[in-house]
Amino acid sequence: MSILDAVLGFAAVAFAVTAVATAPVARRVAPVALPVLLAGGVAQLLLEGFYWQFAPTYLLLGAATGLVVWQWKWRVGGWTTVARVVVALLLAPAALAWAMVPVPDLPRPTGPYAVGTEVLRLVDPNRPEPATDAPDDKRNVVVQAWYPADPGAHGKRSTYIDGADRLPDRVTVLPSFFMRGYDRIDTHALLDVPVDPGRSRWPVVLFSPGYGAPRAFYTGLIADLASRGFVVLAVDHPYEAAVTELADGTIATARERFLADDPDQSRYMSELLDVRTADLRFVVDQLERPDILGLRLSGHLDTEHIAAIGHSFGGAAAAAAVASDGRIKAAANIDGTLYGTLPQQSLTKPFLLLESDHEETGHGAAYSDGNRALLEHLQAGGFRYEITEANHYSFTDAPRFLADPARLLTAELMGGSRGPRETQRATNDILTAFLREPLGAGRGDVEAASAHYRDIHGGPVR
Incomplete structure (x- = not known):
């Protein structure tokens, strides 16, 4: 797993947990976190191509983004609970898929040749x-x-x-x-x-x-x-x-x-x-x-x-x-x-x-x-x-x-x-x-x- 893959997966899961559990904190970190996460997702797609293993992570990132934007605009609304349930349901497959490395990283040979x-x-x-x-x-x-x-x-x-x-x-x-x-x-x-x-x-x-x-x-x-x-x-x-x-x-x-x-x-x-x-x-x-x-x-x-x-x-x-x-x-x-x-x-x-x-x-x-x-x-x-x-x-x-x-x-x-x-x-x-x-x-x-x-x-x- 590349450093980009690891950082993106961990950050997306962490941000989604924050969005579900602590909406006020999510609203404060969103102006910095969202652009960075979205840029990381785009960079991964451009540099490494699409990995099916990261599909739940992409969905999780999108759902968490939607939840934060909703909270930003309306503070609390009827759809917030539904959105939180969607994010929570995506957390498990995202974490499981992230555990399976899309491209294993084999060690570089140590010999002189x-x-x-x-x-x-x-x-x-x-x-x-x-x-x-x-x-x-x-x-x-x-x-x-x-x-x-x-x-x-x-x-x-x-x-x-x-x-x-x-x-x-x-x-x-x-x-x-x-x-x-x-x-x-x-x-x-x-x-x-x-x-x-x-x-x-x-x-x-x-x-x-x-x-x-x-x-x-x-x-x-x-x-x-x-x-x-x-x-x-x-x-x-x-x-x-x-x-x-x-x-x-x-x-x-x-x-x-x-x-x-x-x-x-x-x-x-x-x-x-x-x-x-x-x-x-x-x-x-x-x-x-x-x-x-x-x-x-x-x-x-x-x-x-x-x-x-x-x-x-x-x-x-x-x-x-x-x-x-x-x-x-x-x-x-x-x-x-x-x-x-x-x-x-x-x-x-x-x-x-x-x-x-x-x-x-x-x-x-x-x-x-x-x-x-x-x-x-x-x-x-x-x-x-x-x-x-x-x-x-x-x-x-x-x-x-x-x-x-x-x-x-x-x-x-x-x-x-x-x-x-x-x-x-x-x-x-x-x-x-x-x-x-x-x-x-x-x-x-x-x-x-x-x-x-x-x-x-x-x-x-x-």
Whole structure:
């Protein structure tokens, strides 16, 4: 939310409350407040365009203005009570709509590199699509590459989410009408610009999102990681992700096929994990193909140094990928429950478990037992850290979909008071230190990176 949006929303609500509750005060402040508020509304419309979220605010401002003008002219009249009721009825939707940010403000990347991005819509000719009934459907895998970009490059800003003009009714738990205007989000990345020429090849990090979540919901975290010197390949898993645009332009939405004899859906999730793992292996297969990568990325990827990371179910996919693919040198699981036989695997590559606050997220037994078993079986060592006052969604952009007052209230109810900015910065500091050695960039001090922040508990797993 821009400063103009915040000031206009707050001032309109405050003025309306004053007009309803204290007419004499409203009449005194009106000569100054009304011109400023009206000018702010006009400036917002001219500079930023119309946001449907602000429609109740515009109506509220108009009704409060009418009420004050009526009181100005006739002091007290029969219609004053009716007008006050109208204003009072508009206060709740105006405040609620204002809580949903029209255009979320993502943090600017903190690394030394500018960020470029490119979207690759791939088709695996050797795998059928398990989520559809059409026998000729082949598995699509959508990859968005985020990479260190030439600092002098010019290009257009990348879009935030696939199919912004064709979204389904819901995107995970969010009604899609809340996302109108998300095409204006500044991702802090330029589309299809040259790779930074400072290095011949850049280490590669695969990123797998949480269950049902589109890759877009991790833009803040991923763009920042790319600015630190990695090519991050964020993978959308079609028909599981809430919305994905396939290679032929089709908008694919989630299709869940739960099993009647699988009450906790553990078998379903295990099968889905196999699909994700195959998606990640397929992406690694493409990294040496210039016809797939195009002119920008071809020849710039250090395919000898690849890691896999992910959040929630994506964290399990990262662990499964490193367990099954020798080309992947390290993995990090951010707050993910493990499925199938994965907890019994003996990983021979470095592994990192990053967790949200256990009390605030309320991890279940499957999460705790599975990750404990995996850490106990590590053969190459690793790390585990718990970030207190961070909840499961603090690693995503989701908290930024709310205005600051609503975000603070949500943190009181659901946890996550550390906030997404510090949570994600701490996460990337720890990830960067962890990935340095397995990705050939020298030794990183993971313990020092975690110690830089308050109340992050954990350390090496021996």
